[in-house]
Amino acid sequence: MSATAEPFAELPVAPKPALRRFHQARWDEPIIFELSSPGQRGIGVPAADVPAVELPDAVRRKTPPALPEMAQLHVLRHYVRLSQENLGVDVNIAVGQGTCTMKYSPKVNDTFVRDPRIAELHPAQPEDTVQGVLEVYWRLEQMLKEISGMARVSLQPNSGSAAIYANIAMIRAYHAHNGEAEQRDQVITTMFSHPSNAACAKTAGFEVITLMPDANGHPDIEALRAAVGPRTAALLITNPEDTGIYNPRIAEFVELVHEAGGLACYDQANANGILGITRAADAGFDLCHFNLHKTFSTPHMCGGPAGGASGVSERLAPFLPGPTVERDGDRYFLDADRPLSVGKIRPYLGVTPNVVRAYAWIMTLGAEGLRQVAETAVLNNNYLMHKVLQIPGASVQWDKRRLEQVRYSWRELSEETGVHSEEIGVRAADFGVHYWTSHHPYLVPEPFTLEPTESYSKADLDEYAAVLAHVADEARRDPQFVKNAPYNQTIHKIDPTPLDDPKQWAPTWRAYVRKHLS
Amino acid sequence: MRVGLVVNPVAGLGGPAGLKGSDGAEVQREARARGAGARAGERAAAALRALRAARPDAVVVTVPGPMGADSAGAECELVPFTPTEPSTADDTRAAVRALAPHVDVLLFAGGDGTARDVLDAAPGRPVLGIPAGVKVYSGCFAVSPAAAGLAAAEFAGETAEAEVVDLDEEAYRAGRVSPRLYGTLAVPAARVRLSGRKTGSSAAAPDSVAAIARDVVAGMRPGVRYVLGPGATTLAIGRELGLPTTLLGVDVVADGLLVGADVSERELLALVDGGEAEAVVSVIGGQGFVLGRGNQQISPHVLRRILTGRQPVEAAPAGAGPGGAPTRPSADGLPVRRPRGGRGGLTVLATRVKLAALGGRPLLADTGDPDVDDLVSGFTHIVTGYAERVPYRIVPASKEFYQ
Known part of the structure; x- marks a missing residue:
C-alpha cells in the first residue's frame, strides 16, 4: 500500500469521495527571527514632535532588543502561512483534543x-x-x-x-x-x-x-x-x-x-x-x-x-x-x-x-439555549460513541452511558496490528481531522478521547467516524503504512523527546538559540 | 478426581535467609545455617486443606516423604519413588514423571526453579503451582496455597497456557534482574486467580521512582529503623540517602546510616527489636504482591515486631523535618510536609502505572501467617510520588481466590 494507492485517489474530482482528499499546506516556513533582515522595517515612524526625554541610565537598554526586522508584507505572509499549516478549530472537526474541548466561537462575538x-x-x-x-x-x-x-x-x-x-x-x-x-x-x-x-x-x-x-x-x-x-x-x-x-x-x-x-x-x-x-x-x-x-x-x-x-x-x-x-x-x-x-x-x-x-x-442562547447546548452535546457524544464502537478494534472500558465525552481504547486493534493510538491520530490528520493523546494518566490502554460538544453536525460526526474506521482498516491491512504516516502534512514525524527534556526544550527563540545554536 | 502433589521441600528456604533463592545444595546449607526453615511442606498442606474442603472426594496422589506424603497426611495414594537425600531438581522431574500418568491435575509446591523442573519433565497433564518459593514470578502459580487447592477442586478439564519464567540466581545475587521465559505449562482454566507473570521493573520509570524515594526520605524520622525491601523503587531510597543499599536484599537504614545490608530474617529480628521500625516495600508489577514474594526476610515474626511494637505516630512540630532539620517554612501559610505515619509501620511504594496495571485487583500479602496478613490488610496509602498517595486495598492472598 502506498499513499498514491488509496482507494479514492483514482476517482475523478466529482463526485467527491467518501473521505476528503485533504492536503495540508507545506510552506517550509522559517521562524520569524530567521526571516529578519537588518534594516528592513514595516513602518516608517515619523519624527516625534515633542522633545526627547533623557532616560536615566538604569532603565536604558545597553543593547537594542533582538526583534525581527521585516517589511509589512513579509510579516503578513509569514503569519498567513503559519495559519495554513494548522489544523485549527475553524477548519477541522475538532472533537479529538482529549479533554481540551473545542467548540465553535461565533465570529459575531469577535466584533464586540x-x-x-x-x-x-x-x-x-x-x-x-x-x-x-x-x-x-x-x-x-x-x-x-x-x-x-x-x-x-x-x-x-x-x-x-x-x-x-x-x-x-x-x-x-x-x-x-x-x-x-x-x-x-x-x-x-x-x-x-x-x-x-x-x-x-x-x-x-x-x-x-x-x-x-x-x-x-x-x-x-x-x-x-x-x-x-x-x-x-x-x-x-x-x-x-x-x-x-x-x-x-x-x-x-x-x-x-x-x-x-x-x-x-x-x-x-x-x-x-x-x-x-x-x-x-x-x-x-x-x-x-x-x-x-x-x-x-x-x-x-x-x-x-x-x-x-x-x-x-x-x-x-x-x-x-x-x-x-x-x-x-x-x-x-x-x-x-x-x-x-x-x-x-x-x-x-x-x-x-x-x-x-x-x-x-x-x-x-438564554437559559433554554444553554440547556439545549447540554442536550445536544450529550446526544452528539452518544451518537459518535455508537459510530466509533462499530469500528472493529475500538472499545470502551466500563459499559456505561456517557455524558459529553468518552475515553475510548484501541487496545484490541493495537494488540492485533502493533499500531498505537497516537499513530492512528497522526494518520487521521491526512484526512484533515486528528486527535491527540492527552489522556493522563494512562489507565486506559491505547486511549483516545473524543468530545463532540454541541457545535458539530451529524455529517461532521459521520465524517470523523468514517476517517477512524478507514484508518483502523488500513492498520489491519498494512500496519507499517499507518505507522509511517502522515503523508499529507506540513511536516513528517516529530521527535517528541525535546518536549520532555529541559536541556532541549525551547519555548522561546532566545532559549532555542542558547540551547541549540550557540 | 485425582490430584497429584509434588513438593520441592527446599523451596523458599533461601528467602528468609536473604539468599534470593534456594537453588543448589550449598545455598540450602547456608540458609539452614542462617536459621531458615523450609516452608514448602506447610504451604502444600494448606493447599490440600482447601482442596479437600471444596472437594471431599478428591484423591490425592503423591510420592513418599518430604516430597509429598509428609504434607498430604494419611489419606493419600502413594506412587513408589525414592528420592536422593536431600532431594534435587532431578528428583522433582522424576517425581513429576512418575505421578503424571495417574492424575487429572498435578499440584507442585515451589518457586520459579521448581516450575522449570516441572516444565522440563513434560508432565503431559495440567499442572498448577502452589506458591512456596522465594521467587514466584511465573504465571503458572496460583495466587496463594488455598487458591491452588481450590483451582484443583474446580478443575473440569479446560486448560490455559501459563508462562514459566526464572531468573539466573547467580546473576540475581549479583544484583541483575533479568527474567527469562522458559516455556509454558497447561494450567486449569479456572476462574481462580493465577498470580500472573511479573511485569517490568520500575527502573523503567526513573522520574516517578526518584520522586517516591524523595518522599520517603523527606518523611524519615530520627531514631526509626527503616527496613527497605528489595526492588528498584526501594533502591532509589538508598540512592537518595547516598547509601549503598542493595537491589535485591533487605537493608536497614536509620538516622541516615546503613545499619544492615542484605540482612537475613534472623539479623533483621535483632535490628528491629526494641525501637520503632517501619517496613518499606514495593509492589511486584503485574502480580501485586507486597509481602511474601522475594522479601521473605521480612517474615511474619519481623512484621509482628514492627507492627505491634510501635508508638503512635505524632505529627512533627511545624518546621522540623527528619532529624530535626528544618523543612520548608510555614510562614507563608503553606502546609508543612509531615512525616508519613504509614499504615502502622508498613509503607508501600508503587508508581501509579504499576497500580493501574493491576486493573483494579487488590495488592496481596502472603507472609505465610494468616494473622499477620490480616494485620496488614485493608486500605493503605500507597506512596506513588512526592507528596502523592493512592489509597489502595491490601488483601491476604489466601482470601483472593477469584479473578
Missing part, C-alpha cells in the same frame, strides 16, 4: 471584542470611564452564579487551571482562617479528574491523594472513606470524569468530605454535559470552576490567556480573589477592601475579550 470601546481600554483606567466593561463583568458573574448555584463568581483567573489554583488558594485560606492550615494538608482527587486538579493542589503545597476507579468506573467510594480525615483539606473532583461517566453518588462524596471538615470543589471546566441540568451547589459543593473556552465558547487562545471562572458558596465568598466587581445602584466599582481575599490571581480584571465573548454567547 474588536470594538474600540473594548479593544482600546486600558486596564488602569479610572472606574468612572469603564462602567460599561465593569457592567459586563458584573452581569456575567450573575449569569454564572445562576448556572452554578454559587453565591459569588470571580472572573479574574486567566485560564481553567488558574481558576483551579484560585480555588485551592481559597481552600487554603479558609482553613488558615479557621486555624487548621497545618492540620489540613491533604487534597483528595480522583484518577479521572482532570490532572490540573492534582497539579494545582501540589503547587499549593498539599499532599495529593488520588482515588482509583472501582469496578464500575466510578471513583472508589470505599477508598474515599479510607482517605478522609482530620488532614483532609478538600476534595477536587471532576464529574462527569474524563471518561464521560457521571458519578451518581457525587452528593455522598461531598457529604463524606464535609463530615471530615473538608471542602468540596467541583471541576466543571467542561460543563457541556450538565448546563441547565444540574448545578454544583445542588450537590453541596463549596467551590467550582468553569473554563470559559470549554463551555462558553471563547477561544483557547493557544494555551492562554483563555479565561476561567471560580465560583464559591457564601462561606467562601470572603476569600475570593480581588478586587471584585460590585454594583451600587447604577454604578459599578472595584472593591479591593476585602481583608480575607486571597489577593490577585492575575493583574487587573481578567481576560476581558473572553469575558465579553462569553457574555455575548450566553446572552444569545
Whole structure:
C-alpha cells in the first residue's frame, strides 16, 4: 500500500469521495527571527514632535532588543502561512483534543471584542470611564452564579487551571482562617479528574491523594472513606470524569468530605454535559470552576490567556480573589477592601475579550439555549460513541452511558496490528481531522478521547467516524503504512523527546538559540 | 478426581535467609545455617486443606516423604519413588514423571526453579503451582496455597497456557534482574486467580521512582529503623540517602546510616527489636504482591515486631523535618510536609502505572501467617510520588481466590 494507492485517489474530482482528499499546506516556513533582515522595517515612524526625554541610565537598554526586522508584507505572509499549516478549530472537526474541548466561537462575538470601546481600554483606567466593561463583568458573574448555584463568581483567573489554583488558594485560606492550615494538608482527587486538579493542589503545597476507579468506573467510594480525615483539606473532583461517566453518588462524596471538615470543589471546566441540568451547589459543593473556552465558547487562545471562572458558596465568598466587581445602584466599582481575599490571581480584571465573548454567547442562547447546548452535546457524544464502537478494534472500558465525552481504547486493534493510538491520530490528520493523546494518566490502554460538544453536525460526526474506521482498516491491512504516516502534512514525524527534556526544550527563540545554536 | 502433589521441600528456604533463592545444595546449607526453615511442606498442606474442603472426594496422589506424603497426611495414594537425600531438581522431574500418568491435575509446591523442573519433565497433564518459593514470578502459580487447592477442586478439564519464567540466581545475587521465559505449562482454566507473570521493573520509570524515594526520605524520622525491601523503587531510597543499599536484599537504614545490608530474617529480628521500625516495600508489577514474594526476610515474626511494637505516630512540630532539620517554612501559610505515619509501620511504594496495571485487583500479602496478613490488610496509602498517595486495598492472598 502506498499513499498514491488509496482507494479514492483514482476517482475523478466529482463526485467527491467518501473521505476528503485533504492536503495540508507545506510552506517550509522559517521562524520569524530567521526571516529578519537588518534594516528592513514595516513602518516608517515619523519624527516625534515633542522633545526627547533623557532616560536615566538604569532603565536604558545597553543593547537594542533582538526583534525581527521585516517589511509589512513579509510579516503578513509569514503569519498567513503559519495559519495554513494548522489544523485549527475553524477548519477541522475538532472533537479529538482529549479533554481540551473545542467548540465553535461565533465570529459575531469577535466584533464586540474588536470594538474600540473594548479593544482600546486600558486596564488602569479610572472606574468612572469603564462602567460599561465593569457592567459586563458584573452581569456575567450573575449569569454564572445562576448556572452554578454559587453565591459569588470571580472572573479574574486567566485560564481553567488558574481558576483551579484560585480555588485551592481559597481552600487554603479558609482553613488558615479557621486555624487548621497545618492540620489540613491533604487534597483528595480522583484518577479521572482532570490532572490540573492534582497539579494545582501540589503547587499549593498539599499532599495529593488520588482515588482509583472501582469496578464500575466510578471513583472508589470505599477508598474515599479510607482517605478522609482530620488532614483532609478538600476534595477536587471532576464529574462527569474524563471518561464521560457521571458519578451518581457525587452528593455522598461531598457529604463524606464535609463530615471530615473538608471542602468540596467541583471541576466543571467542561460543563457541556450538565448546563441547565444540574448545578454544583445542588450537590453541596463549596467551590467550582468553569473554563470559559470549554463551555462558553471563547477561544483557547493557544494555551492562554483563555479565561476561567471560580465560583464559591457564601462561606467562601470572603476569600475570593480581588478586587471584585460590585454594583451600587447604577454604578459599578472595584472593591479591593476585602481583608480575607486571597489577593490577585492575575493583574487587573481578567481576560476581558473572553469575558465579553462569553457574555455575548450566553446572552444569545438564554437559559433554554444553554440547556439545549447540554442536550445536544450529550446526544452528539452518544451518537459518535455508537459510530466509533462499530469500528472493529475500538472499545470502551466500563459499559456505561456517557455524558459529553468518552475515553475510548484501541487496545484490541493495537494488540492485533502493533499500531498505537497516537499513530492512528497522526494518520487521521491526512484526512484533515486528528486527535491527540492527552489522556493522563494512562489507565486506559491505547486511549483516545473524543468530545463532540454541541457545535458539530451529524455529517461532521459521520465524517470523523468514517476517517477512524478507514484508518483502523488500513492498520489491519498494512500496519507499517499507518505507522509511517502522515503523508499529507506540513511536516513528517516529530521527535517528541525535546518536549520532555529541559536541556532541549525551547519555548522561546532566545532559549532555542542558547540551547541549540550557540 | 485425582490430584497429584509434588513438593520441592527446599523451596523458599533461601528467602528468609536473604539468599534470593534456594537453588543448589550449598545455598540450602547456608540458609539452614542462617536459621531458615523450609516452608514448602506447610504451604502444600494448606493447599490440600482447601482442596479437600471444596472437594471431599478428591484423591490425592503423591510420592513418599518430604516430597509429598509428609504434607498430604494419611489419606493419600502413594506412587513408589525414592528420592536422593536431600532431594534435587532431578528428583522433582522424576517425581513429576512418575505421578503424571495417574492424575487429572498435578499440584507442585515451589518457586520459579521448581516450575522449570516441572516444565522440563513434560508432565503431559495440567499442572498448577502452589506458591512456596522465594521467587514466584511465573504465571503458572496460583495466587496463594488455598487458591491452588481450590483451582484443583474446580478443575473440569479446560486448560490455559501459563508462562514459566526464572531468573539466573547467580546473576540475581549479583544484583541483575533479568527474567527469562522458559516455556509454558497447561494450567486449569479456572476462574481462580493465577498470580500472573511479573511485569517490568520500575527502573523503567526513573522520574516517578526518584520522586517516591524523595518522599520517603523527606518523611524519615530520627531514631526509626527503616527496613527497605528489595526492588528498584526501594533502591532509589538508598540512592537518595547516598547509601549503598542493595537491589535485591533487605537493608536497614536509620538516622541516615546503613545499619544492615542484605540482612537475613534472623539479623533483621535483632535490628528491629526494641525501637520503632517501619517496613518499606514495593509492589511486584503485574502480580501485586507486597509481602511474601522475594522479601521473605521480612517474615511474619519481623512484621509482628514492627507492627505491634510501635508508638503512635505524632505529627512533627511545624518546621522540623527528619532529624530535626528544618523543612520548608510555614510562614507563608503553606502546609508543612509531615512525616508519613504509614499504615502502622508498613509503607508501600508503587508508581501509579504499576497500580493501574493491576486493573483494579487488590495488592496481596502472603507472609505465610494468616494473622499477620490480616494485620496488614485493608486500605493503605500507597506512596506513588512526592507528596502523592493512592489509597489502595491490601488483601491476604489466601482470601483472593477469584479473578
